[in-house]
Amino acid sequence: MNEIHIRALGVLNIAGGALAGLFALFNILFFGGPISIAGYFGVSQVVGIVWVTAALLLMIPCIVAGLGLITLRGWARDLGIILAVLQLLIIPTGTLIGAYGLVVLFSDTADHIFTRRYGQYVDTKR
16 A cells, blocks of 8 residues: 555545435435435435435545645545544445545555655655
8 A cells, every 4th residue: 555545535434425425415415315215215314314315425525535635734644544444324425435435544654654754755755
């Protein structure tokens, strides 16, 4: 795992958070909200409510974390780990992004990249 995986995770967080949130908003505005998801997919209404609520609540934090991961900010790793766990609730794309995020952010290379010395090293090379 290297910087490319972390930056790719940032892009995936931005895209996944924005798309899931926009889909949830679109569903609420035009199709009646979580009840319609439950009926369409044949699941409990509670599952529909949890999915729509999770997608809406995680939309902005995912975008912020994605921007932080792209720029390799130290705080973005902690936020990314928390959001990766929460994204596991947003099936199917959030589950994939969350699992990938956990693998990338818990790697030894990510630990090295998010140290202060690495940031100073990269700044001197630019």
